[in-house]
Amino acid sequence: MAKGKTPAVSTSLKEFLRTGHRHFLRSLSVDNVIFGFHENQLKVLLLHTTFGNQWGLPGGFVGIDEPLDKAAARVLRDRTGLNDLYLQQFHTFGQTERRDNKVLSKVLKDLNLNPGKDHWTLQRFVTVGYFALVEYAKVNPQPDDLSTTCTWHDLDNLPTLLMDHGDIINKALEELRIRLKYQPIGYNLLPREFPMKDLQSIYETVLGRKLDRANFNRKMVGYDILDKKKKLFTGGSHKAPYLYSFNKKKYFKALENGLGSDF
Amino acid sequence: MAKGKTPAVSTSLKEFLRTGHRHFLRSLSVDNVIFGFHENQLKVLLLHTTFGNQWGLPGGFVGIDEPLDKAAARVLRDRTGLNDLYLQQFHTFGQTERRDNKVLSKVLKDLNLNPGKDHWTLQRFVTVGYFALVEYAKVNPQPDDLSTTCTWHDLDNLPTLLMDHGDIINKALEELRIRLKYQPIGYNLLPREFPMKDLQSIYETVLGRKLDRANFNRKMVGYDILDKKKKLFTGGSHKAPYLYSFNKKKYFKALENGLGSDF
DNA sequence: ATTCTAATGAGTCAATATGACACAATAGTA
DNA sequence: TACTATTGTGTCATATTGACTCATTAGAAT
Numbered sequence A, B: 001m002a003k004g005k006t007p008a009v010s011t012s013l014k015e016f017l018r019t020g021h022r023h024f025l026r027s028l029s030v031d032n033v034i035f036g037f038h039e040n041q042l043k044v045l046l047l048h049t050t051f052g053n054q055w056g057l058p059g060g061f062v063g064i065d066e067p068l069d070k071a072a073a074r075v076l077r078d079r080t081g082l083n084d085l086y087l088q089q090f091h092t093f094g095q096t097e098r099r100d101n102k103v104l105s106k107v108l109k110d111l112n113l114n115p116g117k118d119h120w121t122l123q124r125f126v127t128v129g130y131f132a133l134v135e136y137a138k139v140n141p142q143p144d145d146l147s148t149t150c151t152w153h154d155l156d157n158l159p160t161l162l163m164d165h166g167d168i169i170n171k172a173l174e175e176l177r178i179r180l181k182y183q184p185i186g187y188n189l190l191p192r193e194f195p196m197k198d199l200q201s202i203y204e205t206v207l208g209r210k211l212d213r214a215n216f217n218r219k220m221v222g223y224d225i226l227d228k229k230k231k232l233f234t235g236g237s238h239k240a241p242y243l244y245s246f247n248k249k250k251y252f253k254a255l256e257n258g259l260g261s262d263f
Numbered sequence C: 001a002t003t004c005t006a007a008t009g010a011g012t013c014a015a016t017a018t019g020a021c022a023c024a025a026t027a028g029t030a
Numbered sequence D: 001t002a003c004t005a006t007t008g009t010g011t012c013a014t015a016t017t018g019a020c021t022c023a024t025t026a027g028a029a030t
Helices: A013-023 A068-080 A101-110 A165-182 A185-189 A196-207 A213-223 A248-256 B013-023 B068-080 B101-110 B165-182 B185-189 B196-207 B213-223 B248-256
Strands: A024-038 A041-049 A059-063 A086-093 A126-133 A147-154 A226-231 A242-246 B024-038 B041-049 B059-063 B086-093 B126-133 B147-154 B226-231 B242-246
Touching: A013 A024, A024 A068, A024 A165, A024 A185, A024 A196, A024 B024, A041 A068, A041 A196, A059 A068, A068 A086, A068 A126, A086 A165, A086 B086, A126 A165, A126 A185, A165 A185, A165 A196, A165 B165, A185 A196, A196 A213, A196 A242, A213 A226, B013 B024, B024 B068, B024 B165, B024 B185, B024 B196, B041 B068, B041 B196, B059 B068, B068 B086, B068 B126, B086 B165, B126 B165, B126 B185, B165 B185, B165 B196, B185 B196, B196 B213, B196 B242, B213 B226
Parallel strands: A024 A126, B024 B126
Antiparallel strands: A024 A041, A024 A059, A041 A147, A086 A126, A226 A242, B024 B041, B024 B059, B041 B147, B086 B126, B226 B242
């Protein structure tokens, strides 16, 4: 979907479509499922395509001399304006139906480029899926050259999506669910300091069921990977909760001893 | 590494190297980490390359109209002679150093083909890693067109490997370890009926530590996914163990209730 | 200032799971 | 018939989990 900003590539969309096959790996792309958390809702960042009038995941191509992970990180940076985010490869999608005839052939026509079936963007693409966990408030969503808007969408109220992007999101969520069970990565969705209730909300949303407040607290504190801070003044008319922050040192020590495993 | 046997592709190696770029996706390959279990050892199936005098994973290219998963299954079938095996995609490797200059340029020279830097096989490749769990005794290892032998190797005594194939195996093992903790997939490495001790050995090998016999037994039986069969006559001078077999119906029912999860 | 409300931190307790170990049973061998 | 190695099963102390209680407290209402 995205126009890559790899060094030495023209910034013009037309030029990109004409000569991209010389600067990017053929038939390979990356797509990012960027998760955010806001108002007790898990959200995904989506782009609205200029030409096809459809929503799709932020994605891009892989530079001919660019590591795969860097390509995904580049797309993530370009769409969020942020660096060094939690980004995790989770699955590669290689069905033969994965090709975008509608949107891109319309683009090509509009730009007076050869819309023939053999254009490199109209070929079948294998895409490597990454999911990212980002702090909602910090993100400044940026559309790419093929889209008009870039906005958050509630995960349980998604619009119709391009190609298999719905499947990709589902798989990302599934993978997130699994990972959350043996790595406490949820904090990546929160500010540096957060009340325990917010972390619990994330777990409840991702796992899809309510958790007991007291037991959740006990368990998280039990992992010994959080620092307890001073109080928070919430503005709510009730007892103010503690704030916690994630402690990386403690985390890696805890990982060695095996966090949350059977056997 | 492998020559694909996709329909309508010439069976000659030379022809394949000359025209492969028209039948396969460019710069994309699949590699299989095929695990077997024999004499209490976890084994991996490796190929010895004819030209480079090195060992590598069984792999292949993806047909232009072939689903990714099918390509991996095809490679697995071609090397083992078996169908319908446990095969799981686990990671895609996309470092820029992933190109095979040594082996393939030698092959090209020997076949009097243009050994220029721009030959399609000498480009950088992104490879999708799959791991398979197979029943050791049933496998009939088959080398491919670029290798002389295909044999099992002890996982803890591997030879020097091609490119990043060592990393790929390590990652596969790591992924297998994680999966084993929340899905009882170990039985795929065993015959249809097996004594509990063999299953325990697999867990011990994969997890890398001894497990208590009685507790392991209790836990596995507790999952309620195994059928207890008649006795086995081992030939050993001791009490004969029961045989168990995996029950898929029970398994899927157990999965719904969440097998071995925190929270 | 005092009372009220909603949400928090901490604690209890029964049920269940885990880890370490014990012991009788038994297939083949001596 | 006794011996040996290994198996099926049981026990028990300890740790973890799930469901619940209760005193505490920040801000709003009075």
